[in-house]
Amino acid sequence: MFSMKQTAVYFKKIARIAIREKAWKFVVFAVIIAALVASVVGENMFTTYESTKSGFFTIVSACIWIGIFNSVQSICKEHEIIRSEYRQGMRLSSYIFANVGWQFLLCLIQSCVIFGVCLVFIDFNTEGIITSAYVEYFITIFLLTFGSAIMGIMLSSIAGNPTTAMTIMPFVLILQLIMSGVLFELSGMSKKIAYITFSKWGMSAFGSIADLNNAKYPLKIRWWNVWRQKPVMTVWREICLRHGDGVLVF
DSSP, X not given: OOOHHHHHHHHHHHHHHHHHTTTHHHHHHHHHHHHHHHXXXXXXXXXXXXXXXXXHHHHHHHHHHHHHHHHTTTTGGGHHHXXXXXXXXXXXXXXHHHHHHHHHHHHHHHHHXXXXXXXXXXXXXXXXXXXXXXXXXXXXXXHHHHHHHHHHHHHHHHSSSHHHHHHHHHHHHHHHHHTTSSSSOOOTHHHHHHTTOHHHHHHHHHHHHHTTTSTTSSSOOOOSSOOTTSOHHHHHHHHHHHHHHHHHTX
């Protein structure tokens, strides 16, 4: 059963530990990665279809990497402590939700940083689908980062120790990159598997917001179905459902 009181206690504990272990480093990593990515892809984005698509793919990949890295060791490094406190009455659901709450706060800060850095190097379009494109880009970046952090918690819960978790992480990242549909054309079973990945929906969201299939982008090569008519709300919902997949594992 879920206990709000226990969740609040463990959230404060996780926050104290994170501050003691210099959690600000995760924000610095996000700044560095965002600066590297945006400085490389920013000049050519929104000039041609292929360069814009590649730029979005790089941003999606960076968000997923940052999110997983945030949390992939969060549970497995405290297995012994968790077992001990569980015997004393700790509710696992409260502990997990406390971790989710902390990741929400961390990812929100990181998303602000990532988008802020991207704005320096990338001239984003301003007209979105349901509101300002800036708002929609930020929401997409946050959902990707936070969803990947939830996935990291799932991996951390499965892994027996931090070494195992860090060993699994590259395989998960590779799967996300392949299933985005950018590197390879997906068909059959792989196309169905792609629907449960963050990368596929992240690319769909960015493509919808930027209206990638618009004829204004020269050298247009038909990509997979990223149509303007597909509401970005639908794509955000799918990313949130991927969040739910991670939480339900617990």
